[in-house]
Amino acid sequence: MKQLRRTMLFVPADHPGMMFEAPVFQPDCIIFDLEDAISLKEKDSARNLLVEALKAIDFGNCEVFARINPLYTPFGEKDVRRLVPAGLQNFRLPMTESPEDILRLDQLLTALEKEHELPRGELKILGAIETAKGVINAPAIATASPRLIGISFGAEDFTRSMTTERSQTGEELFWARSHVVLAARAAGIDAIDTVFTALGDEEGFDREVSMAKQLGFSGKSVIHPSQIKTVHRIFTPANDEIIHAQRIINAMHAAEANGSGVIVVDGKMVDSPVVLKAQRVLDLAKGANLLPGGGEA
C-alpha cells in the first residue's frame, strides 16, 4: 500500500507528554525534532529521551522520523549513531544544500546498516531544502541517493537566505516551491511543503494547503495537531472522485480482459494519463483507509 505522507507532525523531542500523545492525532508521519526545537544544552538529553521513546511508545500506523541535527554540527552524527540501534528508520536531514550532504548521510547509514546487521537500504532519508542554494540544487539532491523517499521545503530558513520575509500570499516562495516539487516528482519521490505558523488563521491555512496540493506536493509539515484534519481533508480524495477513479480502473481491467487496447468510460475513450491519475486517487484512498478492507472498492 502506498505510504501516505499527507502530514508530518513536528514534535519536540524534549517533551515526553507530547511525544507520547502524538500518535493519537493520527498524522501520517511524526517527526521528532532534535534540531531547532532543542537548545544546545539539551541536545544530549533530548536524544536520550527519543531513544527510549522509540522503544516504549506504540506509534500505530504513523511513520516515524527524526529531524536530526545537520551533520556539520557536533550533534548530527551522534544523533544517527544512537537512533539507528534504537530502531529508527527514517531521517530528516535539515539544511540540505547539495547532493553531497545527502551522500554523507547515506554513507553513514550504510556503515550503520552493516554494523547493526540491518537489511541494506532499509534506512531512509528525507532531505529538507531550506536555502536558496538548496532550492537551486533540488534536482540533484532529489536523485542523490536511492534512500531518498522525499524532499521537503522549509520556508522559514529559505526566506532568511533570500533576505526577505514570509508574506500571507507567498509570492516569495512560489518559484522555490514549484522547483522543489518539480524536482521531487521528476525523481519519483515525495515532496513535502513547508510549515504554516499562523495557528489562528484557519482560512489562510486552508488556502495554503490547497495551493500545496494543487502544485503537486504529497503533503505538508505541520506544527500543531489541530492542523492535521485540514491537511487530510484537502489531500484525501472526495467520495465522488474515488468512485469515478474506480470506474476508470474497472474499465481498464475490462479492456485488458477483452484484449482491447481501448478503455471506455461513459461512452468516452480514456487515455493513459487519466488511468494513471485514477490509480493515484485510489492509492490515496487506500492509504487513507477509505476503501473497504483497504482493498478494492
Next chain:
Amino acid sequence: MTKMVLNAVGRAIPTHIKGMGDLTPFKGAFAHTPGPMNMTPRAAWHKPGQSKMTETIRQALENCGLADGMTLSFHHHFRNGDHLVNMVMDEVAAMGVRDITIAPSSLQSIHEKLIPHIRSGVITGIQTSGIRGEIARVLSTENLLKTPIIIRSHGGRPRAIESGDTKIDIAIIGAPAADAFGNVNGVEGPNACGSLGYAIADATCATHTVVVTDYLIPYPACPVSIPQTLVDYVVVAEGIGDPQGIVSGATRITRNPMELLIAEKANEAILASGLVQQDFSFQAGTGGSSLAVAHFLRQHMRENNIKGSFASGGINGYLVDMLEEGLFRTLMDVQCFDLKAIESIRKNPNHMEMSASYYANPHNKGCVAHQLDVMVLSATEIDVQFNVNVITGSNGIIMGASGGHCDTAAGSKLAIVVAPLFRGRLPIVVDQVTTVVTPGESIDVLVTEYGVAVNPARTDLKDRFRENGLKTVEIHELKERAEKVTGKPTKPVVTDEVIGLVEYRDGTIIDTIKKVVE
C-alpha cells in the same frame, strides 16, 4: 463498631452515624422511594412600616437567634470571589457561638480561612457539593468534624432542604443587588453573578433568611430572583465579593488539541446516537472537552438547520452565542459562568433562571435534568463498571464537587463522559474509582482519545453506533491500555475513619470518604 452494609455499587456503608442517625444505602438510581415531605414553610408576619434593614451581620445573626448547634446555609455563586462565608463565620466565632453546621452549596479554596473555625469547634458539620484547596486537604487528612461531611449533588441539596433532611436555621444570601425590603437579583452591582439558582431553596425553607449586599438599590428591585416574601433581614456590608474571582470575561473553547480531539469524538458519538434532532436538549460542563463538544455540535446544527429546545445547567457565553444564533430556543440557568451569560440572563427573556430544585431535584414533581436528551460530563476517574468519581483525587483527598453529575447522568437519555485516558502519570480508567459519585448504571458512554466505550447495559446504543459506523472499544481495553503505560495505580492509604458521606441525589448513601494518611 458501626455495622457496615454493601450498597448497590458494592461500597461498604455504615448503617448509623452517631449524631446523624440511620443511613440508607444506595439501592439504584430510581430504587429509593422518598418518604413524606416534612418541611413546612414557617409562619411569618410583617407589619406595615417594619424595617428589615440591619446595621451589621452580627445584629442580623442575633435577630435570628443564632445559637450553638444551628445550621447556616450559603450559596456559591460568588465562587472563588466569595468573602461572605468567611465574614459570617468570623462573626459567629466572635459571638462565641459553637457547634455550627454550615451548608454552603459549594466551598472553594478561598474558604481555607474557615480552617481555624473548624479546629476551634465553631464549625462542626459541613454539607456541601464540593470542597477545593487547602480546606479540602485538611478535612480529608484530619478527622476534625463531629459528624462526617455530607457531599450532595446540586439536585440532592434542594431535595434535602425541601424534604427537611437539612433544616436550615439561617440562610445567608449573598446578594449582588437588593432593595431594603429584601428583593434580590444577581444581575446588578459590582458582584453581579447572574442566576441565583442555588440560593432559592435556602431562602424558601430556612427559618430565617438574611440578605447581605454591598449594592442597595431603590425599592422595588427589578428583576427579582429571591423575593421579599422570604427575607427577614437585609444587611449592607462592604467587601462581600471579589468580582475577579466571581466571573471570567468570556468562556472560550479550549485550544488544547487533546481536549479538542476527545470533544470531536464525543460529538461523533452523540450524532451516532440519533438524538440530535429538532427540539433536542443538551447540557455540557464548562471544562475543556465538555464545552468543546458544544462547538462541534454547533457546526452540525448549523449545517443541518437543527434547532434545540434548551441547553441547561451552568451557562456560559458560548451557549449564549448559540441561543442568540437561534440554535437553542431557551437557556435554563442555575449558575452563570461569565459576563456574557450574566448580560444575557439580564436582558433575554429566553434565558431563564432556574432554581437548583427545578434543575435537578428528583423528589419534586419533575426537574429539568429529567428532560435532557444529551448530557456531556467529565470524570476524575471512571471504572470498568462505569462508576464515576468527581469528588476525590486518586490520592483520596477531596478536590472537586459532585455538582449536577449524578442528577444529569440519571435524567438524560444519553450521558456521555469525556475524559483523557491519562492525566499526568495517572490513568483515568481504573478497576475501581476511589469514590463513587455517579453510579455506572447512569453512564452510557465513555469517550477518550483512544476510543469510545459503551456501557454493556446499553445494547440498544451499541447497535445504533454499529449501524451508524461508529467504532467502539470495550472499557476493559481502555483500562488495560492505560495500565500498560502507568502500571496499576496504587490505592490511597486511608484509615477506617469516615470523614465524608457521598449522598446520592435521592438521599441514600452511595459512598464514604475515609481519612487519608498523607
